[in-house]
Amino acid sequence: MGHIKLSQVSKRFGEVEVIPPLDLTIADGEFTVFVGPSGCGKSTLLRLIAGLEDVSAGHIEIDGADTTHVPPAKRGLAMVFQSYALYPHMSVKKNIAFPMRMAGVPLEEQERRISAAAEALNLTDYLDRRPGQLSGGQRQRVAIGRAIVREPQAFLFDEPLSNLDAALRVGMRMEIAELHKKLKTTMIYVTHDQVEAMTMADKIVVLRAGVIEQVGSPLELYHAPCNEFVAGFIGSPKMNLIKGAEAQKHGAATIGIRPEHVDVSASEGLWKATVGVAEHLGSDTFLHIHGVPGCDPLTVRVDGELPVKHGDEIFLTPQLEKLHRFDAQGLRVA
Amino acid sequence: MARAVTQQRKIINTTLAWGVGLLIFFPILWTILTSFKTEAQAIADPPIFLGFDWTLENYAAVMERSNYSRFLWNSIIIAGGSTLLGILIAVPAAWSMAFVPSKRTKDILLWMLSTKMLPAVGVLYPIYLICIQFGILDSKIALVIILMLINLPIIVWMLYTYFKEIPGEILEAARMDGASLKEEVLYVLTPMAIPGIASTVLLNVILAWNEAFWTLNLTAAKAAPLTAFIASYSSPEGLFYAKLSAASTMAIAPILILGWFSQKQLVSGLTFGAVK
Numbered sequence: 367m368g369h370i371k372l373s374q375v376s377k378r379f380g381e382v383e384v385i386p387p388l389d390l391t392i393a394d395g396e397f398t399v400f401v402g403p404s405g406c407g408k409s410t411l412l413r414l415i416a417g418l419e420d421v422s423a424g425h426i427e428i429d430g431a432d433t434t435h436v437p438p439a440k441r442g443l444a445m446v447f448q449s450y451a452l453y454p455h456m457s458v459k460k461n462i463a464f465p466m467r468m469a470g471v472p473l474e475e476q477e478r479r480i481s482a483a484a485e486a487l488n489l490t491d492y493l494d495r496r497p498g499q500l501s502g503g504q505r506q507r508v509a510i511g512r513a514i515v516r517e518p519q520a521f522l523f524d525e526p527l528s529n530l531d532a533a534l535r536v537g538m539r540m541e542i543a544e545l546h547k548k549l550k551t552t553m554i555y556v557t558h559d560q561v562e563a564m565t566m567a568d569k570i571v572v573l574r575a576g577v578i579e580q581v582g583s584p585l586e587l588y589h590a591p592c593n594e595f596v597a598g599f600i601g602s603p604k605m606n607l608i609k610g611a612e613a614q615k616h617g618a619a620t621i622g623i624r625p626e627h628v629d630v631s632a633s634e635g636l637w638k639a640t641v642g643v644a645e646h647l648g649s650d651t652f653l654h655i656h657g658v659p660g661c662d663p664l665t666v667r668v669d670g671e672l673p674v675k676h677g678d679e680i681f682l683t684p685q686l687e688k689l690h691r692f693d694a695q696g697l698r699v700a
Numbered sequence: 701m702a703r704a705v706t707q708q709r710k711i712i713n714t715t716l717a718w719g720v721g722l723l724i725f726f727p728i729l730w731t732i733l734t735s736f737k738t739e740a741q742a743i744a745d746p747p748i749f750l751g752f753d754w755t756l757e758n759y760a761a762v763m764e765r766s767n768y769s770r771f772l773w774n775s776i777i778i779a780g781g782s783t784l785l786g787i788l789i790a791v792p793a794a795w796s797m798a799f800v801p802s803k804r805t806k807d808i809l810l811w812m813l814s815t816k817m818l819p820a821v822g823v824l825y826p827i828y829l830i831c832i833q834f835g836i837l838d839s840k841i842a843l844v845i846i847l848m849l850i851n852l853p854i855i856v857w858m859l860y861t862y863f864k865e866i867p868g869e870i871l872e873a874a875r876m877d878g879a880s881l882k883e884e885v886l887y888v889l890t891p892m893a894i895p896g897i898a899s900t901v902l903l904n905v906i907l908a909w910n911e912a913f914w915t916l917n918l919t920a921a922k923a924a925p926l927t928a929f930i931a932s933y934s935s936p937e938g939l940f941y942a943k944l945s946a947a948s949t950m951a952i953a954p955i956l957i958l959g960w961f962s963q964k965q966l967v968s969g970l971t972f973g974a975v976k
Contacts, residue, residue: 418872439878451873455891464887468878512877 368429368442368520368552369394370415375424377410377576384410385576387424392520392554392569397546400556401563401599402573408556409524411573415554416522417441428519439468444513445522448529450505452497452512458484459493462511469516476515483511486545503534510545520552527562539566560600564588572596594696597622603652603665605690610660618691618699625652625667627688630674635681639664644674658682728952734945735759742941758946766929768950775925775954777840778915779908782847783901786855789848791897794859795885799868809860812853820850820913831918838920846918847908854907855900862896863889899965902958909955926951 370392377385385407392398400408413419415426417438425434433441444465452461462483466476484490487507497505506526513521523542527535543566546553557563563570564584572579572587572595580592584600591597597605605622613621629635630653639657649670654663666682674680691699733749734742741752762768797805827846828837836842866889874888890897912927919928930951933944959966 416876418875438872438875443876445873445876447869447873449867449869451867451869453870453874453888453892455894464874464879465877468883512873516877 368392368518369427370520370552370554371427372415373425373427375411375414375426376422377407377414377419378422383422383576385414388576388578390571390578390581392552395550395552397543397553397555397566397568398571399563399567399569400554400571400573401558401560402579403599404558406573407576408558408573410576412445412522412524412554412556416443416445418445442519443522444516444518444520445524446506446509446513446526448525450497450509450529452505452508454497457494457496458489458500458508458511461497461508462489462515465512465516479515479517480511483514486514487511487541502530503538506530506538507541510542514545514549518551520554523553523555525556525558527557527559535562542566561602564600570600572599590698591622591690592698594620594622594692597690597692603667606661606664607692608658608661608664612658612660613691616689616691619694620692620696622690622692623684623688625665627685628664628666629683629685630666630668630672631681631683633681635683637682639680639682641674641676641678641680644676646670653680655680655682728956731945731948731952734942735949737942737945739940739942742945743939758942759950761943762933762946762950766932766947768929771924771926771929771951772954774840774919774923775909775927775951778843778847778923778925779905781840781844782851782908783855783904785844786848786852786904787859787897787901790852790855790859790900791885791890793856794863795889797856797860798863798866799871809857812856816850816853824917827914828918837918838922838924840923842918843915843923843925846914847911850911850914851904851907855904858900858903859893859896862893862900866892895965898962902962902966906955906959 370390372388372390374387374389375385376383376387388411400411402408410419414421417433417436421434425432427433428441428443453464456464459480462480463476466479471479480493481490484493487510489504489507489511492500492504492508497508500508506529509526526542527538530538539562542553542555546566555562555566567584569581570584570587571581574595580587580596582590587596587600591600591605594607598607601624603625605624606628608621608623609619613619637658639655642654642656642663645652645654647670651668651670651672651674653666653668653674655666656663658664664682668674693699735758736754736756737748737752738755738757741748797809831837831842834842870892871884871888874884879887909925910927912931915925915927916931919925930944930948933940933947
């Protein structure tokens, strides 16, 4: 069980209100990702749930019990930190055993859980090493192992992959996603990387300045962003936002079109424009295009085989059924 | 670009470093040499450096006249006791200042240090009276408490600097893992800060061992440590340089040996944070 409910939870640091009162429900077994730009309060929100910060107002319930003022260890949650936060003076085995030692778990049971976790995380050969003798990925696995053995009601991840290199990050992302499928435990994951959010989450919570902008599944957020901010934040490359006369033609203050929803032609189309930079990724090519009224540059994703280069003149046509319309306040127009 | 160090420069630097080192060490060396001379050779003019008749008679005389082991024992108790007590008080103090600082933490730290700027003699009278009042004049317990208080600002500062270097997330991880405050300090913070605590302990043992003002003013016969032992040889009856040197050598030998074996710890402790 790991049903988490936040009611009117807010956080102030002195005079500064970093999280205005918010409500949020995380269902049991759900993989929820808090995503947003730096300083949006996502880590603070996670720390409030963990109990590492005290709420300024509101209530936090875990499985129906009010845990607002319960100390971190008694909330039944396990956390994985960005810096791994391993105990450098203890071996891998002792690191993993630490929470069980604190909880007074019998030694035999400790051994059983350690070997199970070590096997699941490929750490069996490293149990006697110190964290300093491990690579970044191995350290992160130890941190996850330390969390698993507690058999918590929910896992909290605070940007756990930011210290890893790109290749390792993709691998660990899959491992964590698989772990969730296997354990079926509630997981809350904080990241500023929307790709991580899209690939891992059952539910994404987009935050800006401590305010929840939208909650939904990755595809809901992709297909129907509730405002310009979410539209611009979810999706890679970012959605093109076009203002002015072009938008007014569609009865909106701003229209949004994703790079993959623009058709490119050499001979005809709605907009005539010039290719600025062409980023060839192999499978795809991202074109940064100048000359589209109300949006400069406009990004387009085209097939990697398309022979385009800097300075080419091309014609663009947005797929009208994929167009997003926003009003003057930046809110979605149905 | 890295600065090129020529061979010539290296030789000059090494010579200079040795020169400064010898200059600092010379008084100690001279004391040790003098302790092996006769009284006449000790005051010879011009002074004799090495070409004298080596003798142990001064040591024999000192051992005969004074109960060295009692002074040594008092020094061990006073230096060790005041350091231990200081560490016990300073660890929680430095923990709270490093990990749960308030608006006034910096001010408190500076204020603590400012007490070191007060001339000790300024509070001699009140402390003397307090000792009389409590009946602890010339007792080891009085010196343990007073030396602990005198060195406490340094102990807190040093530990604070060490603790500041320990990432807060590790302590938070311990908290999430179910460690109580006591367990967090005992199983996580202290083992991680062992090198820092060790050099703090060493430095404070040395400071307490060498402390002369309070040990001389607040003790007579019972609690007198090695500082009083040395002082008893600078007598008004006449100058006994050789015996005084023998007494000094015996007094500084334990701490000199301790310092020699722990110099690596001491240097890393004193330069911690500065060269990291």
